Amino acid sequence: MKKGPSICMEKIITVKREPIDDAYPTSPSTKTTSTAVATATTTAPAQTLMTKTTPAASLGTATATSGVVTGTASATAVTPSPGAVAPEHKIFYIQPKPELSKTQCTVVSVMQGPSGTTSSTKAVVANAHSKQPVVVISGSPIKLTPLSRAGAALGAGQASSSVGNNITCTLVHVQPLNATSKQNIAPKAGASPSKTPVPLQIQKLVPISVAANSLAKIQPGTTPQFTMAAAPTTSVRHIAPKVSIVSAVPGSQTVRLTTPSLQVRNIAPAEKPAQVPQLAPKPAVTLASSVAQQPRLIVPALPSSMSQISGVTGATAAGNVQFPHGVLSGGVVYLPQQALAPGGFPIAVPMQTSALTTSAQTSMTVNGSSAESSPPSRPRKPCNCTKSQCLKLYCDCFANGEFCNNCNCVNCSNNMERENERSKAIKACLDRNPLAFHPKIGKGRGDSDRRHNKGCHCKRSGCLKNYCECYEAKILCTNLCKCTGCKNFEESPERKTLMHLADAAEVRVKQQNAARTKLESQIEDLPSRPTFLSNSGERLPFSFVTDDVVQATCQCLLAQASNAENEGKPQAMIEKMILEEFGRCLLSIIHTANGTKGKEALLQVTCIFTHIRGPFNFILSPSNWSHGNHPEAEVPECRGVASFNPGFH
DNA sequence: GAGTTTGAAACT
DNA sequence: CAGTTTCAAACTC
Numbered sequence: 001m002k003k004g005p006s007i008c009m010e011k012i013i014t015v016k017r018e019p020i021d022d023a024y025p026t027s028p029s030t031k032t033t034s035t036a037v038a039t040a041t042t043t044a045p046a047q048t049l050m051t052k053t054t055p056a057a058s059l060g061t062a063t064a065t066s067g068v069v070t071g072t073a074s075a076t077a078v079t080p081s082p083g084a085v086a087p088e089h090k091i092f093y094i095q096p097k098p099e100l101s102k103t104q105c106t107v108v109s110v111m112q113g114p115s116g117t118t119s120s121t122k123a124v125v126a127n128a129h130s131k132q133p134v135v136v137i138s139g140s141p142i143k144l145t146p147l148s149r150a151g152a153a154l155g156a157g158q159a160s161s162s163v164g165n166n167i168t169c170t171l172v173h174v175q176p177l178n179a180t181s182k183q184n185i186a187p188k189a190g191a192s193p194s195k196t197p198v199p200l201q202i203q204k205l206v207p208i209s210v211a212a213n214s215l216a217k218i219q220p221g222t223t224p225q226f227t228m229a230a231a232p233t234t235s236v237r238h239i240a241p242k243v244s245i246v247s248a249v250p251g252s253q254t255v256r257l258t259t260p261s262l263q264v265r266n267i268a269p270a271e272k273p274a275q276v277p278q279l280a281p282k283p284a285v286t287l288a289s290s291v292a293q294q295p296r297l298i299v300p301a302l303p304s305s306m307s308q309i310s311g312v313t314g315a316t317a318a319g320n321v322q323f324p325h326g327v328l329s330g331g332v333v334y335l336p337q338q339a340l341a342p343g344g345f346p347i348a349v350p351m352q353t354s355a356l357t358t359s360a361q362t363s364m365t366v367n368g369s370s371a372e373s374s375p376p377s378r379p380r381k382p383c384n385c386t387k388s389q390c391l392k393l394y395c396d397c398f399a400n401g402e403f404c405n406n407c408n409c410v411n412c413s414n415n416m417e418r419e420n421e422r423s424k425a426i427k428a429c430l431d432r433n434p435l436a437f438h439p440k441i442g443k444g445r446g447d448s449d450r451r452h453n454k455g456c457h458c459k460r461s462g463c464l465k466n467y468c469e470c471y472e473a474k475i476l477c478t479n480l481c482k483c484t485g486c487k488n489f490e491e492s493p494e495r496k497t498l499m500h501l502a503d504a505a506e507v508r509v510k511q512q513n514a515a516r517t518k519l520e521s522q523i524e525d526l527p528s529r530p531t532f533l534s535n536s537g538e539r540l541p542f543s544f545v546t547d548d549v550v551q552a553t554c555q556c557l558l559a560q561a562s563n564a565e566n567e568g569k570p571q572a573m574i575e576k577m578i579l580e581e582f583g584r585c586l587l588s589i590i591h592t593a594n595g596t597k598g599k600e601a602l603l604q605v606t607c608i609f610t611h612i613r614g615p616f617n618f619i620l621s622p623s624n625w626s627h628g629n630h631p632e633a634e635v636p637e638c639r640g641v642a643s644f645n646p647g648f649h
Numbered sequence: 650g651a652g653t654t655t656g657a658a659a660c661t
Numbered sequence: 662c663a664g665t666t667t668c669a670a671a672c673t674c
Binding site for chain 1: 654658
Binding site: 384386388394472 | 667669672
């Protein structure tokens with residue numbers, strides 16, 4: 001474990017598990033309980049503090065989540081020690097014990113210190129009556145330091161509101177460690193990381209606002225929702241997988257949440273600012289200035305490679321549970337993979353028009369979202385679920401931990417609009433099978449290592465149709481399979497025949513693609529104009545219609561039109577004059593081309609212009625030319641304001 | 650596109 | 662854990 005530098009703190013609250021291994025173990029513990037409690041304040045309120053070590057912020061409930069170190073903990077004031085220093089990406093869950101009394105506390109807000117000071121972030125722990133889980137997430141290494149009950153370290157007016165005579169209330173000082181830890185944070189220039197409390201040096205700041213009314217709306221049994229919003233002056237590129245979030249619970253003392261100070265500490269190199277528009281351009285708000293929008297906290301789901309959380313609940317002794325994307329648990333919504341930016345970093349979800357939420361906003365509607373609201377998503381087959389609400393593993397989207405998007409499903413609940421239902425469904429699935437969201441096909445280093453984790457149970461397909469999950473994944477059946485009449489084994493002649501057919505088809509497709517590509521490249525290589533010379537070496541008529549000639553012609557026409565308009569001629573007359581001018585221009589071209597070929601060239605040029613402007617063909621007739629011939633002209637000469645004589649090239 | 654087949658998931 | 666039902670995808674016509 002990497003030790004963080006010491007910082008100016010009087011005391012550190014460490015969260016100890018029972019048995020206490022380490023306040024912040026480097027490896028996730030498998031010893032978990034579903035309702036662990038950590039007593040985290042000097043007045044001994046019961047809270048659950050759970051930590052998890054993961055590069056991406058991913059949370060879950062105490063019951064369904066895994067990889068969270070839980071356990072009955074006690075608040076202990078200790079001096080900084082290696083074990084007390086949270087490594088980066090620590091996530092703190094603070095969850096009131098269900099049987100919390102009124103005197104027990106929970107964190108309701110996190111705020112930054114007075115501006116211009118240390119910029120340390122503070123968490124206020126206030127009374128909580130609710131059983132509602134309260135989540136505190138810190139993407140940055142933090143230490144929890146008990147402050148005085150009077151909130152001396154807090155900004156003016158911030159603490160008083162949360163303290164009542166009959167309320168046990170504790171202030172917790174949350175201060176980020178400096179940037180010397182191994183996380184990808186640029187150290188503050190000139191600062192001594194080991195001595196100076198480093199303010200949250202953030203390249204991209206993403207305040208997370210929690211609307212007051214939403215907090216008021218939180219009811220027991222529901223999950224609080226949050227909103228991730230970008231400060232108007234903040235250039236947000238990516239939202240860190242590490243965020244600091246605090247939710248409030250009903251009955252809690254209200255404390256201002258100063259979102260601008262709630263900063264997300266760096267994150268990914270901003271490679272694509274174009275992703276910014278996906279962020280809701282919402283000003284940071286405080287609790288007092290909450291908006292009516294339904295806020296929600298979006299926390300990235302783990303990238304697939306990271307999504308296996310070790311050390312799970314007792315139900316998952318095997319150790320690995322993949323918590324699916326999009327699940328709302330403990331007040332945290334997991335984003336599906338499709339909402340993650342390249343590199344696994346999350347993309348902020350627009351608060352109101354998220355493509356992830358546009359679908360199935362009404363019941364019994366076909367689930368689809370408009371193209372403009374669709375996030376960049378990897379190709380995926382849309383589902384067609386009709387009865388499962390996309391909340392069963394029948395639904396591929398759901399099973400893959402993705403939100404439905406541009407699907408054809410009916411009455412879809414696999415979206416963030418119905419995240420509560422979705423969370424329950426996910427929990428139900430995990431209850432039935434803790435590995436429900438594991439990939440069915442184990443990923444090995446090579447194809448030979450790929451195998452179906454459960455094996456198929458085919459009876460009639462011979463495992464040679466896509467009904468068979470092994471065959472569909474293009475892997476052989478294994479001894480895990482319980483299929484009957486299996487023909488999906490190495491030496492199977494039927495399989496070989498199919499493979500040959502498939503190979504032949506693949507070759508055919510490749511050949512067709514190659515031929516198409518070649519043809520397209522040849523077409524691109526073709527000259528934009530046909531050959532200018534005939535077989536006899538003569539310059540063909542259309543070779544005189546160069547870009548310059550066309551441009552000159554157009555200018556003549558425009559000039560003619562302008563003149564006609566200036567003279568106040570009626571519309572019909574203007575059109576007539578333009579056509580006449582066009583005829584003169586053509587005549588000039590024709591005469592040039594006509595130098596050697598005469599009428600033959602005239603006909604060919606006529607064909608050219610007829611092809612281009614069929615209706616004007618009539619003007620090629622000399623009887624329609626009001627201005628006679630221009631035998632000397634090589635290029636059109638304008639009678640209007642424009643005059644252009646580029647000559648032929 | 651409608652109907653059938655199939656096997657995983659869900660349920661009992 | 663086994664049998665049955667439900668479900669959506671794959672498949673056929």
